[in-house]
Amino acid sequence: xxxxxxxxxxxxxxxxxILSRGRGLHSIRRLLQExxxxxxxxxxxxxxxCQLIIDGPHSRILVGxxxxxxxxxxxxxxxxxxxxxxxAVVKQFETLGTRxxxxxxxxxxxxxxxxxxxxxxxxxxxxxxxxxTRSQRGTRAALLAVKSMPVxxxxxxxxxGVGVMIVHSPLSMISVLDTLRxxxxxxxxxxxxxxxxxxxxxxxxxxxxxxxxxRRTAPxxxxxxxxxxxxxxxxxxxxxxxxxxxVKAAKVLGLEIAxxxxxxxxxxxxxxxxxxxxxxxxxxxxxxxxxxxxxIRQLIRKR
Numbered sequence: 001x002x003x004x005x006x007x008x009x010x011x012x013x014x015x016x017x018i019l020s021r022g023r024g025l026h027s028i029r030r031l032l033q034e035x036x037x038x039x040x041x042x043x044x045x046x047x048x049x050c051q052l053i054i055d056g057p058h059s060r061i062l063v064g065x066x067x068x069x070x071x072x073x074x075x076x077x078x079x080x081x082x083x084x085x086x087x088a089v090v091k092q093f094e095t096l097g098t099r100x101x102x103x104x105x106x107x108x109x110x111x112x113x114x115x116x117x118x119x120x121x122x123x124x125x126x127x128x129x130x131x132x133t134r135s136q137r138g139t140r141a142a143l144l145a146v147k148s149m150p151v152x153x154x155x156x157x158x159x160x161g162v163g164v165m166i167v168h169s170p171l172s173m174i175s176v177l178d179t180l181r182x183x184x185x186x187x188x189x190x191x192x193x194x195x196x197x198x199x200x201x202x203x204x205x206x207x208x209x210x211x212x213x214x215r216r217t218a219p220x221x222x223x224x225x226x227x228x229x230x231x232x233x234x235x236x237x238x239x240x241x242x243x244x245x246x247v248k249a250a251k252v253l254g255l256e257i258a259x260x261x262x263x264x265x266x267x268x269x270x271x272x273x274x275x276x277x278x279x280x281x282x283x284x285x286x287x288x289x290x291x292x293x294x295x296i297r298q299l300i301r302k303r
Contacts, residue, residue, distance in 0.1 A: 015069060016299055017043045019089065020077040026281045030292035038296055047078060047086045061092055073099040075299045076107060077277050083111055101299055102276050106254035110276040113156050113188055116253060123252040125245060126270045129191040139174055146191040154188045193263050193270060200272060201262045203238060203246035204283055204291055207298050210246055212289040213238045233286035242269045249274050256298055
């Protein structure tokens with residue numbers, strides 16, 4: 001009697017997902033293009049359409065009334081307007097054993113501007129002198145700490161330059177702070193880095209290395225250099241100190257993918273902000289690099 005060969009077990013195809021509200025966004029279209037080239041199944045899930053059921057070993061996620069399939073890894077691309085709900089969705093995926101690039105904790109800490117600066121400073125990285133205060137009586141002390149006018153005011157949560165203002169006199173600062181307090185907004189008072197005004201560097205860090213960088217220059221009359229604010233991007237090879245600072249900033253915040261904004265100062269590179277969901281249309285256009293491909297490679301890499 002012939003010996004039957006054992007049947008091979010079918011290899012389960014890996015499955016990935018991007019969490020995003022905007023399937024039509026440039027970044028999502030590019031990521032899906034690169035996922036297709038990599039021959040992987042990559043779905044787009046709207047975070048606000050997810051229902052989270054917390055029920056011990058029966059915990060799950062529904063989209064509408066249907067349970068989602070098991071994903072090997074997810075790539076969160078969560079906007080600031082849905083941060084809290086989006087983080088809950090990412091955390092639910094994590095509790096179900098799905099790898100998140102980036103994790104809910106890393107996203108939360110990078111989104112909170114003050115918390116992120118505290119973590120960066122604790123790690124020995126240089127950031128502009130920053131003050132958080134709710135006290136009207138603390139205005140003079142805050143000005144002494146940041147040393148001189150003008151100063152930059154920033155809302156604790158914001159992106160693409162939204163919620164960032166420059167004020168040129170103590171009277172203006174007090175007026176703006178009073179208004180923001182009345183609106184329930186906590187605001188950071190930050191030293192204006194005059195020597196680097198009007199330009200900064202954006203470094204894209206993926207998997208512990210800088211995969212692309214550009215110099216961003218603000219348009220005339222604007223101090224914010226964000227591409228979404230009309231800034232112009234030009235490719236650049238970062239000086240070693242800046243590259244090391246960008247990589248370390250992403251690492252200490254626990255981010256596998258990060259956009260790190262740096263500014264020149266008389267004491268070297270200063271970290272201005274770290275973005276856990278960086279746009280990359282501008283940097284792809286400026287450098288000709290395939291940023292989306294590197295992000296997909298990070299998504300599908302083995303643990």
